[in-house]
Amino acid sequence: xxxxxxxxxxxxxxxxxxxxxxxxxxxxxxxxxxxxxxxxxxxxxxxxxxxxxxxxxxxxxxxxxxxxxxxxxxxxxxxxxxxxxxxxxxxxxxxxxxxxxxxxxxxxxxxxxxxxxxxxxxxxxxxxxxxxxxxxxxxxxxxxxxxxxxxxxxxxxxxxxxxxxxxxxxxxxxxxxxxxxxxxxxxxxxxxxxxxxxxxxxxxxxxxxxx
Amino acid sequence: xxxxxxxxxxxxxxxxxxxxxxxxxxxxxxxxxxxxxxxxxxxxxxxxxxxxxxxxxxxxxxxxxxxxxxxxxxxxxxxxxxxxxxxxxxxxxxxxxxxxxxxxxxxxxxxxxxxxxxxxxxxxxxxxxxxxxxxxxxxxxxxxxxxxxxxxxxxxxxxxxxxxxxxxxxxxxxxxxxxxxxxxxxxxxxxxxxxxxxxxxxxxxxxxxxx
Amino acid sequence: xxxxxxxxxxxxxxxxxxxxxxxxxxxxxxxxxxxxxxxxxxxxxxxxxxxxxxxxxxxxxxxxxxxxxxxxxxxxxxxxxxxxxxxxxxxxxxxxxxxxxxxxxxxxxxxxxxxxxxxxxxxxxxxxxxxxxxxxxxxxxxxxxxxxxxxxxxxxxxxxxxxxxxxxxxxxxxxxxxxxxxxxxxxxxxxxxxxxxxxxxxxxxxxxxxx
Numbered sequence: 001x002x003x004x005x006x007x008x009x010x011x012x013x014x015x016x017x018x019x020x021x022x023x024x025x026x027x028x029x030x031x032x033x034x035x036x037x038x039x040x041x042x043x044x045x046x047x048x049x050x051x052x053x054x055x056x057x058x059x060x061x062x063x064x065x066x067x068x069x070x071x072x073x074x075x076x077x078x079x080x081x082x083x084x085x086x087x088x089x090x091x092x093x094x095x096x097x098x099x100x101x102x103x104x105x106x107x108x109x110x111x112x113x114x115x116x117x118x119x120x121x122x123x124x125x126x127x128x129x130x131x132x133x134x135x136x137x138x139x140x141x142x143x144x145x146x147x148x149x150x151x152x153x154x155x156x157x158x159x160x161x162x163x164x165x166x167x168x169x170x171x172x173x174x175x176x177x178x179x180x181x182x183x184x185x186x187x188x189x190x191x192x193x194x195x196x197x198x199x200x201x202x203x204x205x206x207x208x209x210x211x
Numbered sequence: 212x213x214x215x216x217x218x219x220x221x222x223x224x225x226x227x228x229x230x231x232x233x234x235x236x237x238x239x240x241x242x243x244x245x246x247x248x249x250x251x252x253x254x255x256x257x258x259x260x261x262x263x264x265x266x267x268x269x270x271x272x273x274x275x276x277x278x279x280x281x282x283x284x285x286x287x288x289x290x291x292x293x294x295x296x297x298x299x300x301x302x303x304x305x306x307x308x309x310x311x312x313x314x315x316x317x318x319x320x321x322x323x324x325x326x327x328x329x330x331x332x333x334x335x336x337x338x339x340x341x342x343x344x345x346x347x348x349x350x351x352x353x354x355x356x357x358x359x360x361x362x363x364x365x366x367x368x369x370x371x372x373x374x375x376x377x378x379x380x381x382x383x384x385x386x387x388x389x390x391x392x393x394x395x396x397x398x399x400x401x402x403x404x405x406x407x408x409x410x411x412x413x414x415x416x417x418x419x420x421x422x
Numbered sequence: 423x424x425x426x427x428x429x430x431x432x433x434x435x436x437x438x439x440x441x442x443x444x445x446x447x448x449x450x451x452x453x454x455x456x457x458x459x460x461x462x463x464x465x466x467x468x469x470x471x472x473x474x475x476x477x478x479x480x481x482x483x484x485x486x487x488x489x490x491x492x493x494x495x496x497x498x499x500x501x502x503x504x505x506x507x508x509x510x511x512x513x514x515x516x517x518x519x520x521x522x523x524x525x526x527x528x529x530x531x532x533x534x535x536x537x538x539x540x541x542x543x544x545x546x547x548x549x550x551x552x553x554x555x556x557x558x559x560x561x562x563x564x565x566x567x568x569x570x571x572x573x574x575x576x577x578x579x580x581x582x583x584x585x586x587x588x589x590x591x592x593x594x595x596x597x598x599x600x601x602x603x604x605x606x607x608x609x610x611x612x613x614x615x616x617x618x619x620x621x622x623x624x625x626x627x628x629x630x631x632x633x
Contacts, residue, residue: 032365035367056478059270123491125491126491126494144566153451153464156457205457246576248581253575283548
């Protein structure tokens with residue numbers, strides 16, 4: 001498979017992931033009664049926060065949303081249209097419907113972030129962390145702005161762990177000399193599938209005992 | 212008008228805007244019973260947070276407050292002097308008195324941020340967003356540190372929208388080939404005047420309906 | 423004393439400081455009932471947040487934890503082991519036991535941050551602020567993620583002030599032409615000793631009067 005085909009496929013999936021993350025921000029912001037500015041801002045933070053932090057930490061410019069500013073327009077459009085398609089429905093229904101695209105976004109973002117760092121010859125753990133940041137920091141910033149403890153840190157559900165596992169699978173495949181597209185695929189699939197399994201099978205992270 | 216005259220004029224207005232933003236931080240921090248360290252920190256965040264994020268995102272160094280570190284001293288002095296000139300007055304009075312300099316700061320910061328990004332040949336929407344970030348992120352960080360949902364996202368008053376409009380006016384004027392100082396002036400004036408109109412005429416952003 | 427010996431000594435003390443800061447994050451996160459992902463994240467933020475912000479502001483790459491990624495493994499190990507050594511003890515006991523390493527971390531981080539900025543010929547106040555950020559921003563981020571007003575801004579105890587004083591002592595010693603290791607030592611000692619004195623003697627920052 002040549003690079004431009006992989007690039008186009010990655011980009012298509014990225015659009016889905018960004019839309020899913022933006023929607024999670026819109027729902028959270030609407031729940032907290034933010035105004036349209038706040039809804040747009042939280043949608044943007046959720047969608048672009050992780051990749052932006054990754055790019056800042058790795059000193060990459062232009063930022064991915066500067067290069068692809070059509071993504072910004074998409075998130076704007078989603079935030080403005082949200083009152084239309086969300087009104088009258090229960091948020092929780094929408095939230096359930098979003099779990100699949102969100103899991104896809106999780107997988108893709110963790111794989112692309114890890115791959116970008118690997119290509120810069122960073123240490124393996126750092127590469128995996130960059131993938132993890134890309135995948136989860138948007139949600140963390142969304143929750144901080146909404147004045148909540150980030151869900152990914154407190155809900156005892158595997159989410160960051162799925163991205164972490166996916167990153168290590170990608171790194172492992174890479175060190176076995178697999179082709180780039182296969183590494184990306186295996187990493188993303190690990191994260192996405194383990195996340196879906198966690199939801200379907202109701203997995204929980206063990207609780208901290210303090211008594 | 213030559214560049215150094217514009218530069219000096221811009222700098223003078225910037226000092227006013229930074230002082231207004233720092234004061235908004237001081238009042239918020241004092242309300243939340245922070246100590247003198249917290250008051251100084253929140254003042255600094257409110258005054259410098261937006262421009263710092265802009266410079267990080269655009270990879271500009273030195274940061275504007277490193278180049279003009281007399282601005283840091285000014286904010287320090289304001290924070291330390293605040294107990295003297297605020298004691299015995301009602302915060303709300305001071306807050307009302309600050310609405311004009313705050314609106315001026317909003318206009319200037321959005322115009323200068325947008326112009327800086329335009330000069331780097333960034334896409335128009337990205338340039339407008341850089342102006343917007345310069346203008347509002349200081350207040351967002353101030354509110355997050357004070358453990359509140361950022362006011363700019365939740366009070367249903369046009370604030371970010373004024374900066375957004377000002378940015379587009381600047382971008383429009385620039386694409387019509389107007390001189391730089393005129394673009395800056397039109398952009399800043401749009402943001403400042405629309406903000407003042409919003410306060411005087413009690414404009415509200417439409418509410419999200421969820422019933 | 424030659425540079426590599428200083429370097430090795432600094433590194434050894436830095437490890438202690440990072441461990442102390444990570445522990446403060448672990449305790450805070452456990453108090454707030456975060457899960458193991460959250461505990462690890464807050465430990466990492468507390469340990470690496472300040473230095474990372476300093477490196478971003480100064481545009482230094484690779485980030486210190488990229489260069490020394492064994493520090494990441496250490497924090498991971500601490501976070502995972504925490505339930506073992508914290509279970510059954512009172513957090514407050516651990517917190518008291520941490521005050522000494524925390525004060526050492528404070529001194530070392532403020533000294534190393536100030537020194538790094540001085541070596542880049544930044545203005546003195548900016549250099550001192552870089553030391554201060556290195557020392558306190560980790561704790562600030564820890565508290566923000568845990569949905570609290572940062573303790574360093576609100577507990578009326580000298581903490582940031584100790585780092586601030588240490589930074590100025592370092593800068594003063596440097597301008598007197600002292601050797602680098604001596605400047606570092608004097609700065610770190612000032613911050614650490616003043617912090618310990620503040621704890622032992624129960625110093626308080628004067629309160630803001632608003633009546």
